[in-house]
Amino acid sequence: MDWLQHKYIGLISSRLEKFKRKGSGLYNFRCPICGDSQTHTHKARAYIYEKQGNMLFHCHNCNATMSVPNFIKAIDQNVYNEMQMERLQDKKTPEQIDYEAFVDKMKKPVFMKSGPLKGLKKVSQLSPDHRVKKLVDARKIPNPYHAKLFSCPNFKQFTNNLIPNKFDEESIERDETRLLIPFFDKEKRLHAYQGRALGNSKVKYITIILDDSVPKVYGLDSVNFDKTTYVFEGPIDSMFVPNSIATAGGDLVSAIGAFNDKQNLVIVYDNEPRSKDTIKKLDKAIMQGYSVCIWPDNLEHKDINDMVLAGLTSEFIQFIIKSNTYRDLAAKMALTKWSKT
Numbered sequence: 001m002d003w004l005q006h007k008y009i010g011l012i013s014s015r016l017e018k019f020k021r022k023g024s025g026l027y028n029f030r031c032p033i034c035g036d037s038q039t040h041t042h043k044a045r046a047y048i049y050e051k052q053g054n055m056l057f058h059c060h061n062c063n064a065t066m067s068v069p070n071f072i073k074a075i076d077q078n079v080y081n082e083m084q085m086e087r088l089q090d091k092k093t094p095e096q097i098d099y100e101a102f103v104d105k106m107k108k109p110v111f112m113k114s115g116p117l118k119g120l121k122k123v124s125q126l127s128p129d130h131r132v133k134k135l136v137d138a139r140k141i142p143n144p145y146h147a148k149l150f151s152c153p154n155f156k157q158f159t160n161n162l163i164p165n166k167f168d169e170e171s172i173e174r175d176e177t178r179l180l181i182p183f184f185d186k187e188k189r190l191h192a193y194q195g196r197a198l199g200n201s202k203v204k205y206i207t208i209i210l211d212d213s214v215p216k217v218y219g220l221d222s223v224n225f226d227k228t229t230y231v232f233e234g235p236i237d238s239m240f241v242p243n244s245i246a247t248a249g250g251d252l253v254s255a256i257g258a259f260n261d262k263q264n265l266v267i268v269y270d271n272e273p274r275s276k277d278t279i280k281k282l283d284k285a286i287m288q289g290y291s292v293c294i295w296p297d298n299l300e301h302k303d304i305n306d307m308v309l310a311g312l313t314s315e316f317i318q319f320i321i322k323s324n325t326y327r328d329l330a331a332k333m334a335l336t337k338w339s340k341t
Helices: 003-015 068-075 077-088 094-105 131-138 143-147 155-162 169-173 276-287 304-309 314-323 328-338
Strands: 020-023 026-029 046-051 054-059 065-067 150-152 178-184 190-197 205-209 229-232 244-247 265-267 291-293
Touching (some): 003 026, 003 054, 003 077, 054 068, 065 068, 068 077, 131 178, 155 169, 276 291, 276 328, 291 328, 304 314
Parallel strands (some): 229 265, 265 291
Antiparallel strands (some): 020 026, 026 046, 054 065, 178 190, 190 205
16 A cells, blocks of 8 residues: 555545545545535545555546546645655655554454464454444444454353353353454563453453553554554554554553653543543643643544544544643643633
């Protein structure tokens, strides 16, 4: 995939009505060439998709077809000129490095040839009507992650096979299939996992720790702590933002306490300005010297996944986070303002 084309698709996305990113190489929106359906304003029949390594635009209403550079040129000549100038540069830009790292993070894993997950099916191997596959699709989790997530029938019995008597017999009788989210360390060894319920459940997430010596953090197998690293409350949110990690819920500061260098870490709690618990946790992070994201007042969505479901692109979400990251006194002032909204 051409990282530069993806970057400039993101830059013009705000001009494309009903723009949505449906996968790592698939975008959908209303066609700006023909205007799409005039009677059904909800219809969006234009797509940008990847084919044999090339990115193409096609509208299923007017049948317009062209390369992405020509499509960008049709939308905005100046943006097209900027893209061409950047393409001529010899050295990699920070955006290219970030994007390539993101793609590398989502490569299909090689650590399932043996070990406890060997017998489980990856989400990428499931039929479209499978309950776990439908959940993952409904949350719009990027397609490359489908090969890193698993369907786990009889989750509690599976866990008891790894940790004898973790669940009692009464609990086993109420066993169920769950989405399994594995936590790997930097050597790609499984040290924990989460089971996410598929429907209504008293316990939405069940976290199982296999190795207490490893921080209870998702994404250690792919993160680069030498670059800006975003810390989220849950693994699914981290899947939409490059170079991110996540805890298994709770206090982010306590979970990442083992990482001595705070300089590149940005704490990102959910957008809950009326939650005293969230405000307290943010204040703790600020007092301990971390950079934090204080969401803008006009943002209505609770977390990253909600933003994606509402149609915000990953690139735009990352822009919002970067634009609202604070430290020290500026963070205290932003938190005071945010908590009063």
